[in-house]
Amino acid sequence: MRLEEIKTIGVVGAGTMGQGIAQICAQAGYKTILFDINAQVLDKAEQITIKNLNKGIERGKLTETDKETALHNLTFTSDTLQLSCDVIIEAVVERLEVKQSIFQELASINTPDTILASNTSSIPITQIAAAVPNPERVVGMHFFNPAHIMKLVEVISGAATDPATAQIIKELAEKLGKTAVMAKDSPGFIVNRVARHFYVEGLKLLEEGVADVETIDKLMQASGFKMGPFELMDLIGVDTNYSVTTSMFEAFHYDPKFRPSRIQQQKVDAGHQGRKSGKGFYTYE
Known part of the structure; x- marks a missing residue:
């Protein structure tokens, strides 16, 4: 063809x-x-x-x-x-x-x-x-x-x-x-492999109580990113982002640096999928 x-x-x-x-x-x-x-x-x-x-x-x-x-x-x-x-x-x-x-x-x-x-x-x-x-x-x-x-x-x-x-x-x-x-055909291909830690490390900061969602996002935006990790996860879909992280965690033989977040899993379990559901890490009208 x-x-x-x-x-x-x-x-x-x-x-x-x-x-x-x-x-x-x-x-x-x-x-x-x-x-x-x-x-x-x-x-x-x-x-x-x-x-x-x-x-x-x-x-x-x-x-x-x-x-x-x-x-x-x-x-x-x-x-x-x-x-x-x-x-x-x-x-x-x-x-x-x-x-x-x-x-x-x-x-x-x-x-x-x-x-x-x-x-x-x-x-x-x-x-x-x-x-x-x-x-x-x-x-x-x-x-x-x-x-x-x-x-x-x-x-x-x-x-x-x-x-x-x-x-x-x-x-x-x-x-x-x-x-x-x-x-x-490698895990995460190019972009998701590079970007995975943008999300994973942001979630680790939240899990450890280092800062809240809004603060982490604002700091990343102040560093030159158009969106912080939580705002971007809400745009992509919290469920989709979680699925990709889980897939890569398995593909890399459960390497801890790719471990999915319990907080993100709770969001998915609650149906808080981000913008498309009206609620994710933020709430949308």
């Missing part, structure tokens, strides 16, 4: 990341199908897409025609059979068995040429691909939140990934207006 042959892109999972990925694909001119089993999640994704496009118009970055074209390109569905596409990007919960199950089902309704890309933050692409027919077409395509704004995309090759597949996904990311970097 060549980049020019990609006409239709499927996105599985209409949460924060899936919605943003689908939006930029539609804006880039691709027929885009956003799938989720939850109709309410799909409705919310459609509302957020319209809101984002309107903000783009207000800021002079988009026109009304751009908005209309993007919405025309975008289909919201709960029908798996509509996911007959050239490229499918999975953006669901960070659980290996879920991702494998989704790709297995998608493989059964698509040709072996369909590229299956995972937006996983930390699960090895090799493990995801191991249970999928034609694993050479499975690749990592890791966007960052918010996907319609953040420029970086990590393109990750597993042990079985065809180099040509990874190259096509890199070219696709660049056509979407992103800066694509090629990464090896």
Whole structure:
């Protein structure tokens, strides 16, 4: 497959990341199908897409025609059979068995040429691909939140990934207006491995009573970061961030420096997922 042959892109999972990925694909001119089993999640994704496009118009970055074209390109569905596409990007919960199950089902309704890309933050692409027919077409395509704004995309090759597949996904990311970097299939890839201690050490400070959430965030912002660790975890999703830390803790054979925080686990158990749930380390209206 060549980049020019990609006409239709499927996105599985209409949460924060899936919605943003689908939006930029539609804006880039691709027929885009956003799938989720939850109709309410799909409705919310459609509302957020319209809101984002309107903000783009207000800021002079988009026109009304751009908005209309993007919405025309975008289909919201709960029908798996509509996911007959050239490229499918999975953006669901960070659980290996879920991702494998989704790709297995998608493989059964698509040709072996369909590229299956995972937006996983930390699960090895090799493990995801191991249970999928034609694993050479499975690749990592890791966007960052918010996907319609953040420029970086990590393109990750597993042990079985065809180099040509990874190259096509890199070219696709660049056509979407992103800066694509090629990464090896190591725990956390590049960004999450580097950034993990930004969160873990912030949580350790909180556990040890060194300072409170607001103070730690303000100190990090005063040091040049746009957000402190707790504000950023709320934006990403406390549950998502916790899942990535847990995955990396296991991948590094339970190295203590990657130990997930009990405080963060309590937040997840209580349903305090951050901005998307209205409450995380901070409370949102």
